Every structure is written in structure tokens, then in C-alpha cells.
Amino acid sequence: MRYSGLRVIAEALTGHKGWKPVWRDPAPQPSYDHVIVGGGGHGLATAYYLAKEFRQARIAVLEKGYLGGGNVGRNTTIIRSNYLLDGNQPFYEFSLKLWEGLEQDFNYNAMVSQRGIMNLIHTDAQRDAFTRRGNAMILNGADAQMLTRDQVRAIYPFLNFDDARFPIKGALAQRRGGTVRHDAVAWGYARGADQRGVDLIQNCEVTGFRIEGGRIKGVETTRGYIGAGKVGVAVAGSSSRVMAHAGMRLPIESHVLQAFVSEGLKPLIDGVMTFGAGHFYVSQSDKGGLVFGGDIDGYNSYAQRGNLPVIEDVAEGGMALMPMLGRARLLRAWGGIMDMSMDGSPIIDRTHIDGLYFNGGWCYGGFKATPASGWCFAHLLATDQPHKTATAYRFDRFLKGRMIDEKGQGATPNLH
Amino acid sequence: MIINHPLLGPRDAQEFVYLGDARLIHRPDGLAEGAAHAFHDYLYLRDNPAGEHRELWYHEQGDRSWLVVTRNTVTHEISRVELARDVARAEGRSK
Numbered sequence: 026m027r028y029s030g031l032r033v034i035a036e037a038l039t040g041h042k043g044w045k046p047v048w049r050d051p052a053p054q055p056s057y058d059h060v061i062v063g064g065g066g067h068g069l070a071t072a073y074y075l076a077k078e079f080r081q082a083r084i085a086v087l088e089k090g091y092l093g094g095g096n097v098g099r100n101t102t103i104i105r106s107n108y109l110l111d112g113n114q115p116f117y118e119f120s121l122k123l124w125e126g127l128e129q130d131f132n133y134n135a136m137v138s139q140r141g142i143m144n145l146i147h148t149d150a151q152r153d154a155f156t157r158r159g160n161a162m163i164l165n166g167a168d169a170q171m172l173t174r175d176q177v178r179a180i181y182p183f184l185n186f187d188d189a190r191f192p193i194k195g196a197l198a199q200r201r202g203g204t205v206r207h208d209a210v211a212w213g214y215a216r217g218a219d220q221r222g223v224d225l226i227q228n229c230e231v232t233g234f235r236i237e238g239g240r241i242k243g244v245e246t247t248r249g250y251i252g253a254g255k256v257g258v259a260v261a262g263s264s265s266r267v268m269a270h271a272g273m274r275l276p277i278e279s280h281v282l283q284a285f286v287s288e289g290l291k292p293l294i295d296g297v298m299t300f301g302a303g304h305f306y307v308s309q310s311d312k313g314g315l316v317f318g319g320d321i322d323g324y325n326s327y328a329q330r331g332n333l334p335v336i337e338d339v340a341e342g343g344m345a346l347m348p349m350l351g352r353a354r355l356l357r358a359w360g361g362i363m364d365m366s367m368d369g370s371p372i373i374d375r376t377h378i379d380g381l382y383f384n385g386g387w388c389y390g391g392f393k394a395t396p397a398s399g400w401c402f403a404h405l406l407a408t409d410q411p412h413k414t415a416t417a418y419r420f421d422r423f424l425k426g427r428m429i430d431e432k433g434q435g436a437t438p439n440l441h
Numbered sequence: 442m443i444i445n446h447p448l449l450g451p452r453d454a455q456e457f458v459y460l461g462d463a464r465l466i467h468r469p470d471g472l473a474e475g476a477a478h479a480f481h482d483y484l485y486l487r488d489n490p491a492g493e494h495r496e497l498w499y500h501e502q503g504d505r506s507w508l509v510v511t512r513n514t515v516t517h518e519i520s521r522v523e524l525a526r527d528v529a530r531a532e533g534r535s536k
């Protein structure tokens with residue numbers, strides 16, 4: 026069923042009785058050519074592009090819970106391509122370009138909103154660093170713009186410009202950045218994949234791999250054994266647990282990141298704003314809630330809930346930046362489990378087992394990567410070659426000393 | 442989270458800095474055969490279990506001691522706290 030304005034009007038006149046479930050609920054087949062483990066944004070996008078762009082068939086996505094119940098439905102929805110390093114920026118710019126055409130491509134309203142993102146500047150050194158970053162972005166075909174203090178003030182007059190510790194001196198802006206309705210991304214990819222014959226199998230947890238002679242044969246699941254030509258794992262925060270079934274230890278720790286939403290307010294913040302120095306970032310949802318967050322809690326966790334000290338820290342950062350925030354009530358807070366990698370950058374690579382592929386290490390920034398991650402993972406699965414924007418995302422970069430460490434923090438996942 | 446410090450009693454986890462898996466106590470021998478691979482595994486690879494996890498916490502805003510905290514990564518429950526010094530000695534690390 027294609028969506029269109031006409032269709033909405035027709036349904037409105039006939040009591041909305043014609044809408045059908047958006048995807049099937051198939052029983053698993055005995056085997057598939059491609060089995061994708063994980064029905065989050067990345068797994069669903071991988072299946073979609075495998076079917077659509079790479080013309081593959083007999084594809085299944087196995088999801089332990091329900092589609093989109095993981096981080097793809099828990100994030101703060103920010104998309105951007107404002108990275109510095111060569112290994113990253115072309116990939117994220119590819120992703121942003123895919124976002125720009127996504128809704129037409131999968132015929133689903135994902136509310137892609139290029140409302141712009143600005144990273145605030147507080148010192149001369151930071152301005153130099155952001156100028157360099159902006160130049161790197163432009164060199165890689167993205168957009169970037171330096172804003173003066175007065176330009177920031179014209180947009181957000183209510184900010185605390187003269188904070189004693191972090192006075193606002195300007196910003197690095199990317200106009201093409203913004204937000205996207207996160208659930209709709211999962212649903213749009215799921216629908217698009219289903220329409221192209223992909224089996225989306227929910228309540229199906231992968232509990233082991235069948236490996237013979239160094240080659241993958243299939244996966245053990247809570248719904249029985251499923252044979253597979255190739256298996257692609259994209260399970261975000263569960264990466265270490267799933268890959269342990271193949272005897273692998275990963276350069277990844279799982280950490281919890283929290284997010285917050287205030288009560289609905291009148292339009293206040295029309296873009297995305299990051300206050301890195303204060304460990305705080307914020308945007309406003311279309312319903313009016315301020316959506317904000319800060320740092321990860323900082324210790325290994327699979328709990329999908331965080332602790333109070335970080336809530337306090339985020340609230341302090343928010344109050345330092347925009348004191349009026351103290352008048353708003355916090356409506357909801359939740360957590361998601363991040364696959365924090367050792368250099369803060371992801372992995373899209375094959376493994377030492379033939380036919381077993383891995384996609385993970387997205388840290389707190391994998392939502393914006395969803396389209397490119399799916400495309401590049403599908404490329405790898407279909408052609409056995411890395412996509413040209415993802416050649417650096419290899420396992421062996423740690424052994425070879427080719428880390429992609431945007432922050433220069435070293436092997437400290439809780440600080441990336 | 443409250444960490445029951447073996448010397449100081451219950452302390453707020455905020456006073457501590459987190460390092461990670463307590464296997465980091467076992468730094469490989471840099472002169473041994475295959476040291477480059479041993480250091481790669483030591484520095485970058487983690488078990489990252491869901492469940493019981495032994496981990497290093499540093500009491501930065503307290504007595505500056507390193508602790509080995511046994512904590513459940515699914516419930517955040519802390520079941521055991523030891524001085525890292527004692528653990529390292531018991532595991533044959535330092536003199």
C-alpha cells in the first residue's frame with residue numbers, strides 16, 4: 026500500500042477502515058541467504074538496502090523483542106555530519122545525504138527536519154578547533170558555518186551569554202543537520218523491507234551460531250534453528266553478548282546513556298544546540314517537549330536505566346546554559362545501552378568466521394548513521410567489499426594503530 | 442550507587458572515577474614473545490559481560506585508593522569491594 030495525500034483523504038471519508046497492518050508477521054523459514062540479527066534501525070536499514078539496492082533475496086531480520094524497541098526508539102533523534110577525521114566525515118556526510126532523500130525513497134513520513142545544529146564556543150582555543158572542524162566538513166562536501174556571538178544571540182536571546190565559567194563566544198553551525206522522528210525510521214525501513222519480501226521475525230532471540238569448518242551455517246534462536254548463507258549482526262548494546270557466541274571478544278563496552286523530556290512548551294528552540302563544555306544538548310520536539318541529554322553514566326551497564334548523579338549533572342548543565350529551564354518540569358527520563366567502542370568510532374567488518382559479519386560500536390551517535398550504516402553493511406554482505414565511505418571501520422585498526430579517535434581520549438570507552 | 446569502601450565505609454560512587462574491567466591489573470610483559478598482540482588484547486578487547494563484573498574504581502575525591510568492585514551490570518547491585526592492592530597481590534602481581 027502506497028501512502029499519498031489522496032489516500033489519507035479517501036480513508037478519512039470512509040472511517041479509516043482501509044488501513045492494513047504495515048508489515049507481515051511471518052513464521053521463520055528453515056533457511057535464508059541473509060540473516061540479519063537485530064531489528065533496530067541499522068538491522069532494518071541493512072535488510073531494506075540489501076533487497077532494494079543490492080537486489081538480494083531470501084532475507085530475514087531476527088529481533089529478540091519488537092521492531093524498534095532498542096536504541097532506535099530511545100535516542101534523542103539528532104542527525105548531523107560534523108565530524109573531523111577522514112575515516113568518519115565522508116561516511117556521515119553520505120548518511121546525511123541519504124536522510125535528505127529518505128522519505129521519498131521509502132515512501133514513509135519520517136519527519137526529517139533539517140532545522141540546523143549549533144555547537145557553542147566558549148574560548149578562543151575552542152573557536153580554532155571548531156574552525157578546523159568546519160573546514161574539514163566543507164572539504165568533505167558538507168556544509169559548515171561559524172557564527173559570531175551576536176549571530177547566536179539573534180537566534181537564542183535567552184541563553185546565558187555571560188556565564189562566568191563558559192561565556193558564549195559563538196558557534197559552529199551545520200544548517201543541514203537536524204532531527205528525525207526516530208520510531209518512524211524503524212517503521213519506514215521495516216515496511217520498505219517487508220514490501221520487498223524480507224521476513225521480519227520478532228520475539229526471536231539469537232542464542233548461538235552454528236559454525237562448521239570456520240564457516241557460518243546458521244543461527245540458533247528461541248524459535249528454532251535457522252540456516253543462513255551469511256549472517257550480519259547489528260545488535261548495538263548487545264554486541265559483546267551476541268558475538269561471544271562466536272567466541273569473539275570485541276573492542277566494546279556497554280554503557281547506559283540517559284535522555285530527558287520536559288513538559289510541552291511553546292516554540293522556543295527551533296534547532297539543535299550542544300553545550301559540550303557543560304555536557305548538555307537540547308532540541309524541542311514537535312509536541313513542544315524539550316528533548317535533552319548529556320554524558321553517559323560512565324560505568325558498564327546493561328540496565329537500560331541510569332542513576333541520579335547524571336540526571337543532576339545534566340540538569341546543572343541545562344541551568345547554566347538557559348536558566349529559564351528551571352521553570353519547566355521534567356516529564357520523562359529513560360536510558361539505552363550504548364555499544365561504546367575503544368576509539369569512539371564504529372566497526373562494519375567481516376569476522377574471522379566466513380559468512381559472519383559485524384556492525385556495531387556506534388556509541389551514542391549511531392542514529393544519524395542509520396541510513397549509511399545499513400547501506401554500507403548491505404554493500405559488505407552483498408559484495409564482500411567495504412563501501413568506499415566505510416573502509417576505515419575495520420576490526421584490525423586497533424592492532425595496526427589506525428584508531429579513529431575524534432576526541433583523542435585513547436582506549437577509554439566511558440570518555441568518548 | 443554506594444560503594445562500601447573497605448577502609449572508609451559506604452561512599453557515594455560519585456566520589457570515584459571508573460576505569461573498567463579489573464583484568465587491567467594484569468598488564469602483559471612488554472618484552473615477552475608476541476607482546477604486540479598481548480597488548481592489543483589487553484588494551485582493546487573486553488569480555489563486557491551482562492551480569493557480574495569485577496571492575497576498577499579509583500577513589501579520586503577520597504583516599505586515592507584503587508578498589509576492585511564486584512558489581513552486577515544488569516541490576517547495578519554491588520556485592521563485594523576489595524582494595525585493588527590486595528587483589529593484585531593475591532593474584533601474584535606486585536611484590
Ligand SMILES: Cc1cc2nc3c(=O)[nH]c(=O)nc-3n(C[C@H](O)[C@H](O)[C@H](O)COP(=O)(O)OP(=O)(O)OC[C@H]3O[C@@H](n4cnc5c(N)ncnc54)[C@H](O)[C@@H]3O)c2cc1C
Binds near residue numbers: 099104229
Ligand atoms: C538516550 C540516547 C540518546 C541518543 N541520541 C542520539 C542522537 O541524538 N543522535 C544519534 O545519532 N544517535 C543517538 N543515540 C545512539 C543511537 O540510538 C544508536 O547508536 C543506534 O540506535 C544503534 O543502532 P540500532 O538502531 O540498530 O540499535 P537498536 O535499536 O538498539 O537495535 C538493536 C536490536 O538488536 C536486538 N537484539 C539484541 N540482542 C539480540 C539477539 N540476541 N537476537 C536478536 N535480536 C537482538 C535488540 O532487541 C534491538 O532491537 C542515542 C542513544 C540513546 C540511548
